[in-house]
Amino acid sequence: MSRQRTEPVFNRVEGLRLECGLTRQQLADAVGVHYQTIGYLERGEYSPSLLLALRIAEVLKREVGEIFSITPFDQNEERKKSDE
Amino acid sequence: MSNEMKSKVEGEKRFYWIEGVTRDEVIRSLTDQRPTRLRQQGVRRALVVVYSLLIGFLTGAQHLIPMVKLRTYLEIAGLAGVLWLYYVLRTSVRHISDAPDELLDERLIQMRNAAYLHAYRILVFVTLPFIMQAYLMAKVQGGGFDRIMTVTLLPFLMLAATLPAMVLAWTLPTEEAGG
Structure with missing residues (x-):
């Protein structure tokens, strides 16, 4: 096992899930995981594999980068504004 | 329930010999969203402590209780408790371990x-007391193989x-309610 602390992965799964009108169970069923895994994911306590991230993106009809990020999403929006 | 999980439930009833569980048993356990005390961390930890104490009792009863008849009855009750808690512990973690x-x-x-x-690492430490007990019983107390089996190998x-x-x-933390 690595001694390095796992780098956090930030996500917007909960907000986008609610926008789509899905419960955790429904999203879990759609992507083939246990409903608690969605909960852990939303709280940032679990980082999904690439396959799971892609499945979630497909269900939520977003790009993976719009849902998951290694920097907090507030910082992402500020960076985009400064680039513009 | 997801389509993947449904197909698993509706599929052939299968017994996993190495794991010692059936497909139905695991799926039912994983998808059960009924509130139960077994999902609380405090209750689970209490079960672990009680189970450990029962194992310790089964191993050390011969040193604690000299009366053979009483000790035998208590060992039988202890063994029944261990078997029941074995099932309860597995259920409390939704059979994930198996x-x-x-x-x-x-x-x-x-x-x-x-x-x-983690279990493997713990096992390395707990094996030593059992081996020592078996050795003491065989060499010092002159215990027979069947006695060594009962008080050492079976609890181990x-x-x-x-x-x-x-x-x-x-x-595991206390589980959240179903989503």
Whole structure:
């Protein structure tokens, strides 16, 4: 096992899930995981594999980068504004 | 329930010989969203403590209780308790510790594998007292093989079989309500 602390992965799964009108169970069923895994994911306590991230993106009809990020999403929006 | 999980439920009823569980048993356990005290961390930890004490009792009863008849009855009751708690502990962690990969998602597989890693490390430490007891019984007390089996090997095997579930029961947080 690595001694390095796992780098956090930030996500917007909960907000986008609610926008789509899905419960955790429904999203879990759609992507083939246990409903608690969605909960852990939303709280940032679990980082999904690439396959799971892609499945979630497909269900939520977003790009993976719009849902998951290694920097907090507030910082992402500020960076985009400064680039513009 | 997802289509994947439905197909698993409706599929052939299968018994996983190495894991000692049926497909139905695991799926039902994983999808059960009824509120139960077994999902609370405090209750699970209490089960782990009681189970450990029972194993300790079964191993050390011969030193604690000199009366043979009383000790035998208590050992039988203790063994029944161990077998029942073995089932309860596995149920409390939704059979994650005993489920094959195909019935778990990626997070549950990671959780199960980590539990086995910790259980293996613990097992290295707990094996020594059992070996010492067996040696003492054979060399010093002149115990027969059947007696050594009952008071040493049987509790050890039950502990080894349950350790991954005990690790999970101790470490898992109280579960949130169904989503």
